[in-house]
Amino acid sequence: MSEAKIAQFLALKEAHPQSEMPRWTLATTYAELGRHDEAIAEFQALISMKPDYCVAYLHMGSSLLEADRPEDAIEVLEQARQLAIDQSHTAPRQEAEMLLEQAREELE
Numbered sequence: 816m817s818e819a820k821i822a823q824f825l826a827l828k829e830a831h832p833q834s835e836m837p838r839w840t841l842a843t844t845y846a847e848l849g850r851h852d853e854a855i856a857e858f859q860a861l862i863s864m865k866p867d868y869c870v871a872y873l874h875m876g877s878s879l880l881e882a883d884r885p886e887d888a889i890e891v892l893e894q895a896r897q898l899a900i901d902q903s904h905t906a907p908r909q910e911a912e913m914l915l916e917q918a919r920e921e922l923e
Contacts (some may be wrong), residue, residue, distance in 0.1 A: 851882040
């Protein structure tokens, strides 16, 4: 994805600051491009807007792993796992558990 696309997503985020979708698209785009620090910042902002957004926690945890921050990833992924349990979301719970296992292995 090009810088032009990122600029478009940034403009959408600025035009709709209370909307979750532009921030989600920007965060996932940053993650896909390997720009994990920027992705993490967007996921954090998204979570502050919507604290029960389970999938945002999952993606943030994944970006934290990619940024070589397994301890931080564990904390976020534990929250994702609990939200998935509370919301009866089986697949996100399983993904959180898989990522938690990966993060714990990285600490060994």
